[in-house]
Amino acid sequence: MDLLPTENSPIAKKHGFRSLKLVNVEFDQEFQREPFGVDYGRLDNGLVYYVRSNSKPRMRAALALAVKVGSVLEEEDERGVAHIVEHLAFSATKRYTNHDIVKFLESIGAEFGACQNAVTSADETVYELFVPVDKPELLSQAISVLAEFSTEIRVSKEDLEKERGAVMEEYRGNRNASGRMQDAHWALMMEGSRYAERLPIGLEKVIRTVSSETVKRFYQKWYHLHNMAVIAVGDFSDTQTVVELIKTHFGEKNLAPDPPIIPLFPVPSHEEPRFSCFVESEAAGSAVMISYKMPADELKTVKDYRDMLAESMFLHALNQRFFKISRRKNPPYFSCSAAADALVARVRLHGFSEREISVVRALLMSEIESAYLERDQMQSTSLRDEYIQHFINDEPVIGIEYEAQLQKTILPYLSASEVSKFAEKLQTSCSCVLKTIEPRASATIDDLKNVVLKINNLEKEGNISPWDDEHIPEEIVNIKPNPG
Numbered sequence: 001m002d003l004l005p006t007e008n009s010p011i012a013k014k015h016g017f018r019s020l021k022l023v024n025v026e027f028d029q030e031f032q033r034e035p036f037g038v039d040y041g042r043l044d045n046g047l048v049y050y051v052r053s054n055s056k057p058r059m060r061a062a063l064a065l066a067v068k069v070g071s072v073l074e075e076e077d078e079r080g081v082a083h084i085v086e087h088l089a090f091s092a093t094k095r096y097t098n099h100d101i102v103k104f105l106e107s108i109g110a111e112f113g114a115c116q117n118a119v120t121s122a123d124e125t126v127y128e129l130f131v132p133v134d135k136p137e138l139l140s141q142a143i144s145v146l147a148e149f150s151t152e153i154r155v156s157k158e159d160l161e162k163e164r165g166a167v168m169e170e171y172r173g174n175r176n177a178s179g180r181m182q183d184a185h186w187a188l189m190m191e192g193s194r195y196a197e198r199l200p201i202g203l204e205k206v207i208r209t210v211s212s213e214t215v216k217r218f219y220q221k222w223y224h225l226h227n228m229a230v231i232a233v234g235d236f237s238d239t240q241t242v243v244e245l246i247k248t249h250f251g252e253k254n255l256a257p258d259p260p261i262i263p264l265f266p267v268p269s270h271e272e273p274r275f276s277c278f279v280e281s282e283a284a285g286s287a288v289m290i291s292y293k294m295p296a297d298e299l300k301t302v303k304d305y306r307d308m309l310a311e312s313m314f315l316h317a318l319n320q321r322f323f324k325i326s327r328r329k330n331p332p333y334f335s336c337s338a339a340a341d342a343l344v345a346r347v348r349l350h351g352f353s354e355r356e357i358s359v360v361r362a363l364l365m366s367e368i369e370s371a372y373l374e375r376d377q378m379q380s381t382s383l384r385d386e387y388i389q390h391f392i393n394d395e396p397v398i399g400i401e402y403e404a405q406l407q408k409t410i411l412p413y414l415s416a417s418e419v420s421k422f423a424e425k426l427q428t429s430c431s432c433v434l435k436t437i438e439p440r441a442s443a444t445i446d447d448l449k450n451v452v453l454k455i456n457n458l459e460k461e462g463n464i465s466p467w468d469d470e471h472i473p474e475e476i477v478n479i480k481p482n483p484g
């Protein structure tokens, strides 16, 4: 008999975090490329698979076909085609008529329609199915539907004519105030790169007139198994049976002889900040946003993980200051958002205090503790999303146990000065975009430029006072929003 409670006993689970061992941190140590805790592999034809048993919710499985193909790959006369392909998948495939697909979706209790079960973005298209597993034939059929989507979508003239209306409806639905604002923001952020002109919804002209040949050409050019992964997380009695099902439905397919390499489309950095004053009569209120674009951090080593934690602490600590300003009697909200840069400049000059950082550290520690203690409550859909990110963006999957150990080990050593250093990355000369959204024009681009200039000068002169919790600083900027 064991004298100590085993890992899985209720007592061990409850006290698990306290007794969780610290790890020996080697900063150069690389994370495993293979995702942790999942049956993972690649078929000869290039298809990657992830299969995991998970019983939340019971008797259900979350499936996905993730494809590294999105709207950024479209040529000018194809703008909107990646999304049209997604729609056509639910229209018909070589094996399944539209009637079959509707019947199948009904049998798994899913809503019908492309956008209910799939999403197209600039870099990827993901098809998702949530299926009951109590009838084994449904799981097999679901995987066979995904296999059909991967290479057998029927792109006929008739299918396309039928689908144009639904896609146009979506296009028009997106023309509301929030859609227009999102689109404008995207264009401003991505200016100078291919992404700026590749919103997934595409162009009205293309939706109305593109030929089935063009759609077919796009589908055949880019949809290749080595760009795809099948993910299945659910209440399976074992993973091997599910892997076999994937092999049955995908294994026969051949690797295309010379599939094109998916190009990268860089987003250029800029030293001069970009400004925009967006007037949208239907906007609910006024807002100012400041965005700093930076290369996506690689997360390959323990050192990268430590940097990521420091960044997360920085953002939490900055948010605490924002929160305190917003609680002032007359929160200068408009100006304090425009002066986000002033808050960051203040951190550059004076840093966060150890007290502020200890509050943040305690918060992150309690978050990871909860995540660890509730680790057997993970939903299959969240695990599926984690594997999608692993496949699409190379995000490591290291397992909640190791992650909790890492955080427990590293968090106590992240000092206020190390966290404050992150402010160096957030300079207005580092690919910064500043914009206002207002129902009626009031702020001008010159106002925004003046704000930035003023704060930069104050910082250069060292003329920004340290943060004082008791005396929240007066606003630096004097642009007032129009009331209403």
Ligand SMILES: [Zn+2]
Pocket (backbone or CB within 6 Å): 083, 087, 114, 115, 167, 170
């Ligand atoms: Zn759609």
